[in-house]
Amino acid sequence: MNKALVLLSGGQDSTTSLYWALVSKAFPKIEALIIDYGQRHQIEIEAAKKISTLAKVPYTVLSTKLLSKIGDSALIGDGDVSAKHRNGNLPASFVPGRNILFLTIAAMIAYKRGIHNIIIGVCQTDYSGYPDCRAETINFMQSTLSLGMDWEFEIFTPMMWLSKKEEVILGNSFPGCMEALAFSHTCYEGQFPPCGKCPACVLRAKGFKEAGIPDPLIERAKKDGHNL
């Protein structure tokens, strides 16, 4: 078994995927790749770094302005009505195909480091207008990368078919995962404590509630004296 590169965003899905990789013990070495693409909230990058440190996994932060350049209306020009964002909660710099880009970047780095396994927290169950989270897309991506780089890649998507409830129950079984999730970031508003009202907060809260497990992020906020 070979080393693995985990795409770590600092969110719940990628954090749980990282612990899945750690617990499965299938990988002799695990590294995290954090892509700083000018997220609206820098708190996401800080979350990902903190989680890597908690997991004792070395990380690389790759900064790129590519997404904001592609998303920049000054570059793109007018008249792209056919390409309107379907999700109003996405930042202006969001561009469809983001996970394809991230997987390509991960594969290029993995190749250079002699890594065959890439782990990404995409999830088809909560599929909300992101076709690049679908299993079929990932399968084709794996073939494209393997053929195009003459290097056998395996893309692992341990969250693909889990509901948020199942994801919480799974994460709760992984030693250290809840401690890490206490520092994960989900809120679209970029707040700590989380706003509790945006779609991302609501979805996360629902998963923990259905699993009957308190969200360690909320517990941490309470411990910090926040009234939630």
Add this chain to the structure above:
Amino acid sequence: MNKALVLLSGGQDSTTSLYWALVSKAFPKIEALIIDYGQRHQIEIEAAKKISTLAKVPYTVLSTKLLSKIGDSALIGDGDVSAKHRNGNLPASFVPGRNILFLTIAAMIAYKRGIHNIIIGVCQTDYSGYPDCRAETINFMQSTLSLGMDWEFEIFTPMMWLSKKEEVILGNSFPGCMEALAFSHTCYEGQFPPCGKCPACVLRAKGFKEAGIPDPLIERAKKDGHNL
């Protein structure tokens, strides 16, 4: 039929592909995408701009440091012996998977502009250790992008199965193509007039010689007073 986006490097293959797109008249509108990824020689970017202008095709230059960051040994660290470059003529910033990255970027921009057709000058015939130039890779890439962005892409590779000789003969049949090829750039040394000795110059010269057509780039150099 829909608009088309041509990945234009300023080299012979992409220039001939651009004129194929213009002559085929299948596309009501054609745009060029020039990716400035920190090429060793800025002459390539200038060549691509000049060719776009000659072809009366609007162009966008997208600058990204991503490739040099991925290729940077400071980022990558040591021990990547398995990933040694097979081609000693490639710049240090070269990273396998480059065309996958470029096609992903092109697709993201095409989506935003409502474009379904992407044209790229990759060529399997002269396949020299670049697995991302292969037809099979491009086919899987097309499926990946179409699925992952929920947008039907068609990737055209008009040079795929041509020898350099056939490419010259084809280009010679396209009005304006030879005038544009006079400003294309091929030489690995980044020189004008071309060095004539590097593998790229030798391959290009062979194609023109076998086709029995003088290379307009060399003709232009002679007209400029260079003794070749």
